[in-house]
Amino acid sequence: MTYHNLREPHVNPFDLSDRVAIVTGGNGGLGLAMARGLARAGAAIAIAARDDSKGGAAVKELSTLAVRSGFYPFDASSASSCRKLIEAVMADFGACDILINNAGMNRRKPPEQITEQEWHEILDVNLGAALFCAQAAYPHMKAAGRGKILNIGSMYSLFGAASVAAYAASKGDLVQLTRSLACAWAPDNIQVNAILPGWIDTELTRRARQQVADLHDFVLARTPAGRWGEPGDLAGAAVFLCSSAADFVTGAALPVDGGYSARG
DSSP states (O other): OOOOOTTSTTOOTTOOTTOEEEEETTTSHHHHHHHHHHHHTTOEEEEEESOHHHHHHHHHHHTTTSSOEEEEEOOTTOHHHHHHHHHHHHHHHSOOOEEEEOOOOOOOOOGGGOOHHHHHHHHIIIIIHHHHHHHHHHHHHHHHTOEEEEEEOOGGGTOOOTTOHHHHHHHHHHHHHHHHHHHHHGGGTEEEEEEEEOSBOSHHHHHHHHHSTTHHHHHHHHOTTOSOBOGGGGHHHHHHHTSGGGTTOOSOEEEESTTGGGOO
């Protein structure tokens, strides 16, 4: 196995120009912001999501940044869809160097009202898809002698809240899955890490602000940075963890939250 000497002046450890990245849920919000960051670093981008129209718009935008980009219809609740996604990208791009498991969903309701169907739906999308996409990508990354898997958690990976029991369970479990995969696949030079976004201004959190009184002001008061995050705030962390600069970083769960989780 060959490792680059990152101390050599001609090596840019953040260069992704020979990498193919798959981003689930990458047609908007945090996923698209991270895809933009990877594209600017040189990666080819495969976007996987449900919404074809949003996917097409994302690929059109990324085509101005990435060497190559494509959209793949994707059902995050289906293990077979996860496998088909990876095989389709391998057939089209010939590689699967980076996998960002970003697809997710939430339903706000008291825990005593969660139905069995809702519980399994949230766990399947938020946790199951990360496992099954990673499983499908693993043999290709192992054969290539390298790989980066990045799972997108949440502040609810760390904290609980009354109205998000299923979501918090899935995101907390995602961190433990990240650590387990990191331990299992480190000998194959595959690094598995997680980003835990703080309160970011997206379509989903705008809906949350409509549902939860005073949420906007609470987040501002609790966040040391004094602002809500923007989707682009995740791009730098994603590029780092998906690049050779992070070859000795695995099993980490990095909050990108303006200090929200640091405040007791």
